[in-house]
Amino acid sequence: MHIEIQRKSETSLSKQIFQSIVDHIRSGLLPQGSQLPSVRELSKELEVSFVTVVKAYKELEKENLVTSIQGKGTFVNIEESDIRKTEKDEPAFDWQLSLQDYVPRAQFSRFHHVPGEIQLSSSMIDPGLLPNRYLEQEIHKMLSENPRILSQYSEIQGDYKLRVAMSQYLKQFEVSTTPDNLLITNGSQQGLDLVARTFIGPGDVVVMESPTYPGAIDIFRGRGATILTVPIDKEGMKVDILQNLCDKYKPKIIYTIPTFHNPTGTVMSHKRRRQLLEIAKSIQCIIVEDDPWCEIYFDKKPPTPIKSMDYYGHVIYLKGLSKTLAPSCRIGILSASGSIFNRLLAAKSNADLGSPLLTQKSLLPFVTSKKMIEHMKKLRTALKVRRDLVLDLLSHYAPEGISWILPIGGLNIWLSLPTWVDTNQLLIEAKKNNITFLPGSACYPVVQENHHMRLSFSYMNEQQLQQGIRTLCNILNSEIPSKKNNNNTPYF
Structure with missing residues (x-):
């Protein structure tokens, strides 16, 4: 140990x-x-x-x-x-x-894909909402026309045609990049790992939001980083506290999920995004901007990524495609520039000599077609219905003393319980009913808070959500004496 x-x-x-x-x-x-x-x-x-x-x-x-x-x-x-x-x-x-x-x-792996009849623990999308049939047809067509793909390696940086397509795709978010500044990774998780193994060693300071994505905590802790945390409010990371930490400790990396934050679902305001970039420029550090699902918005589009304002190479931008298109393909995109990009490319070479060519070629026809736009529209509609269903069920059946943040995008709802309730213990009871969720303690890098939980509404269908949320609320009612809930104050 x-x-x-x-x-x-x-x-x-x-x-x-x-x-x-x-x-x-x-x-x-x-x-x-x-x-x-x-x-x-x-x-x-x-x-x-x-x-x-x-x-x-x-x-x-x-x-x-x-x-x-x-x-x-x-x-x-x-x-x-x-x-x-x-x-x-x-x-x-x-x-x-x-x-x-x-x-x-390695807490994230325990909740990523776990046995359970009703999985509310993992931020995955119901396979029935993904373009499986289209991708199947494209793979058959691709292999019949060019079976030699199975015997070819990809470029270490990634298939050039896919990088061209992704540079065009990122323009809709005002992220200006070129194929030469993009790296295809095995999901955005590998992108995080490449950043950590390239720039972080024992004692290097990393600043993270609190709470944050458990997979990022696992990676940076694995490199021996000194992790400092900044709380968030309804506008995202509190930059006044960040500024004080940066003045004192000079971090090497600031890790953030500004759009539909994981796990809370909050959105960092445009003003704070600009302030965060100015802080990074003033202390010469890297911002790692993790953007897993900015396309999944339920009202208006979120602010453009921090990367869209980056003219001096301070931002490493990570974009995942696995969740919204094809999880089995494990495709992610990393955008960086200058010597930072060159060093990350070297790290990719050392890691695996390049991602599989077959999976990259499989997604290329979809990304370059109008079906991509249609798919995202349908996905937003379907997930909004499921989000609204869960919120309605919580409003009717959750006990007093529980609050949650209204997510305007993404895949999760963040619940806060009375401070004396330990959601790790609640999880034991939930598993007895074949229900899983992510206990909030997994999302805190330093000082843990045990009275939160993250519910993902994206993987289960509506019938399963009905059953799962009602059963979970029954468990909560049995654990929290004060019942009946009609007055839920927001988390912030």
């Missing part, structure tokens, strides 16, 4: 140790029933006081995550539903826990 200690952090050492172990447990990296190092061993390994580790372990016990047994040690708690029967022939893998690793957390 690797625990990264940042001695210059304003977070106490005991809190850092506590949080790191929590991340390991919730990521599944510390299996239930596994033994933690002794207090003496861990204090020696981390070069901290005995009392510091004791304080962290006591906090873990208080949160019911571990149990200390006199004379035996401290063990990760086993939930009754997860106790496994020991088989005589079952191989023993306990020895593997002695191998040191450098993975601090």
Whole structure:
């Protein structure tokens, strides 16, 4: 178990140790029933006081995550539903826990695609809303006309024709780029990974919104970054707090999801986008702008990306196509310029020598046709219906004390419960009813808040949403004494 200690952090050492172990447990990296190092061993390994580790372990016990047994040690708690029967022939893998690793957390993977009759946990789109039949026909046509595609590698930077098409596609968002400044990635997640492995090392400062996308937290934490957080309000990241942090710590990267923020759904105002860019220019740092679904708006179009205002190469723009077109193709676009782009291209080369050519060629006919525009219009209409359905159900059946943000785009609704409610515990109850959601704790890089949850309304059909939200509200009503809800105040 690797625990990264940042001695210059304003977070106490005991809190850092506590949080790191929590991340390991919730990521599944510390299996239930596994033994933690002794207090003496861990204090020696981390070069901290005995009392510091004791304080962290006591906090873990208080949160019911571990149990200390006199004379035996401290063990990760086993939930009754997860106790496994020991088989005589079952191989023993306990020895593997002695191998040191450098993975601090991997919470996102646990909620990305999980078993469950009603999945409200993952921001995916119902396959029935995607252009499967058209893509199938295009793939058959492409392979019949040019079967040698199966025996060819792609350019490391990506198929040139697809890069031309994507440079044209990005112009509708006022992002001016050229095919030479675009990199095709295996989804935007790989784009994030390339940025982190290229520019972030142990101790480098990364600023993130709080809460934020769990997959980004996992990646930057994996590089040993010192993560600082900025709260958000209805206009996005609070730039006054950001300015103070930047003056003091000079971050290398500012990571943001300004459009239909994940998980809260908020939209950063145009004014703040410009202010954020000015801050980055003043301290010579990089903005990583993650834009997974700006096309999915339910009212008016959102402000143009920060990248549209970037004339000096401060913004690395990540655009995903997987969710809205074809998840199995795993296509993402990275736009950058100057030596930053050249170094990211080198990192892509080291990672995989280029994304699969077949998947790139598969999407090309769709991206360059009018069907792309028609598909996005239909998708917005269908998802708005599902969003409205979930909001209506919550208004009727959720107990008092629960509030949510009205999302005007994207795929998620962010709920806030009374502060004493732990959504990680609620998830256990929900799973018993074959329902999943994303507990808010996974979305906080530093100090966790456990009383939020993210519900994704995009993957389940309307009948499943009806069943899932009603059942979830029944669970909430049983856990929160005050019932009946007609007065939901907004989150902000």
